[in-house]
Amino acid sequence: MKVFGDLDELVSAQGSELGPTEWMEITQERVNVFADATDDHQWIHVDAAKAADGPFGGTIAHGLLTLALVPHFSHQLYSVKGISLAVNYGYDKVRFITPVKVGARIRARAVLSSVKQLEGAAQATMTVTVEIEGVDKPAAVVEQIIRYIA
Template sequence: MRVFEGLDQVENAIGEHLGFSDWMEITQERVDAFAEATGDHQWIHVDPARAAEGPYGSTIAHGYLTLSLLPVLGADVMDIRGFRMMINYGLGKVRFPAPVRVGSRIRAGVELASLERTPSGAKLTSVVTIEVEGGGRPAVVAEAIRLMVE
């Protein structure tokens, strides 16, 4: 884990790949809970028997479920200190190049892409790439923007 103490340290690391999170298994229980929370009960996510006959041979995680794991996976990679508040500000470009099969493990790699100073702190953009263990293409590539208030 990379620890940053204040804005100057973060700014000095722009352009660096900070490393990877721990691996996280994607379970059917997590997928089902996400389906319940969002109302997205498409069979490819929640019907293992039907999905076994589908294009991926098993159920897959919702793309937005995988995307929603950015904060928890990113917390394994970096800890930014010295701010009164940090909040998710939004996303830039987001892509879902490959599915995440239930039972597989994912992890996130984080690169600090840019920092824009503001009167109250800064906006930090990180490129987060979620990969599937043993997979060829990433499952998610997203520009995550965090507002950091001093």
């Protein structure tokens, strides 16, 4: 994990590569809990028998579950000291490139794409790539925006 000592250090680190994180297995239980939380029970996510004959040969994680795990991975990639608050400011671009099959392991790496100095704050854009173990193409590429308040 990269630790930035303060906002000035974060600003000067623009272009830095971070990661990778530890691998995380995507279990059917996690997918089912996400389905319950979001009321998205599409069969490709929760019906293993039907999904076995479907286009992916089994159940897959929701794309939004993959996106929802980005903050978890971010906490493994870096931290910023000397701030009072960090908030998820949003996402500029989200692309779900390769489905994540249940039982697959994913991890993330990131590039600190840009950092803007603001009055008493900084706003960073991280380009986060979620990788699938043993798969050439990533599961997702996400431009995450985080605002750090001093």
